[in-house]
Amino acid sequence: NLLREGLDLPEVSLVAILDADKEGFLRSGTSLIQTIGRAARNVSGQVHMYADKITPSMALAIDETNRRRDKQIAYNKERGVDPQPLRKRIADITDRLTREAADTEALLASTPVGGSGRSQSRGKSPVPGKAGRGTAGAMSPGVVGIG
Template identity: 85%
Template sequence: IRPTGLVDPKVVIKPIKGQIDDLLGEIKVRTERDERVLVTTLTKKMAEDLTDYFVESGVKVRYLHSDVDTLRRVELLSELRAGLYDVLIGINLLREGLDLPEVSLVAILDADKEGFLRSTTSLIQTIGRAARNVSGEVHMYADNITDSMMRAIDETNRRREKQVAYNKEHGVDPKPLRKRIADITEMLVRESEDTTELLASSRKRSSAPVGLHTKSLVQRPQEELLGLIESLTEQMREAAGQLHFELAARLRDEIAELKRELRDMGIAGVK
């Protein structure tokens, strides 16, 4: 129950076909109301391509990628709230505790692609990013409804109904959050420190540092590389299970790079 009376957002499922044009239309509606939009994708390439397409379409948009340091993240999020641009695209920019009251729409692309970034927990957190605005909505673009989607939507509806009943009983009129733009700085610093600490721990537990790809790494025995992939995969699952989705995404990219190197070395059956 929120004292502000804000209810969880309405969740709408839309088909993947025509999703970009549909999203452009939804963005136009929000920008005319001086509201902001968050868009989450599954891959770096899609995030980059979507950003380029939106720029060409006249949308004021930014892409928040994993290499952006904490200070720049603070600047980007502050600029979003201040209205210097209207749309922020990223792979995992929707962690718990990220309050952006100006955001009235969260768009989840490829919502039906199962994985830790589209798990029930991750979807619930993502949906919650639109719960800071009285007009908040979440649009899931998907051709199928996965179990994770259904559980996340059911939980959101349960919370929504509970809050609506509370508001009605106590005469609460939902009020938008008025969080100061500077308030996000401390949260982002904590997030960065947390990820750094987790990565340091991962380095100690694996036979090679996470995020380091050199010729010497490629020259390691094939069995050792396979063992490293197995170790990092276990760490990725553990990180996702503990809701450390930023770390999990970085580990996923590390694993993919190692597998590419193994394929280049002629190892068959590595997928």
């Protein structure tokens, strides 16, 4: 169901469709083609459809998948393309997340309490006709206003 909801999961190499012969929204020809397409993004992707009989929707999905596969193989052969899986270390992803967290903390630590870094004593408001927050004399020094 996660695949059906549109999550992009490029590392999926095996998709199992249970009760594939039960016709309905999640087992329509279009839905089966989309689900099979998710596994097809992986070079060694496989789809296993469990069913008692082949329905018209299943036949449509299988035929369409075979048609697309033949077309892709011909394209690759014509241009000398050898499909290779994307090799990305998990450490690369976690390192990036750690760096982003550190950058965010550093940014938050360097931002003044007022938020934007601008002086709030100007008395000007971004909205015409409204008095600005933090106008002179409105608060005691050192008190942060919430507006």
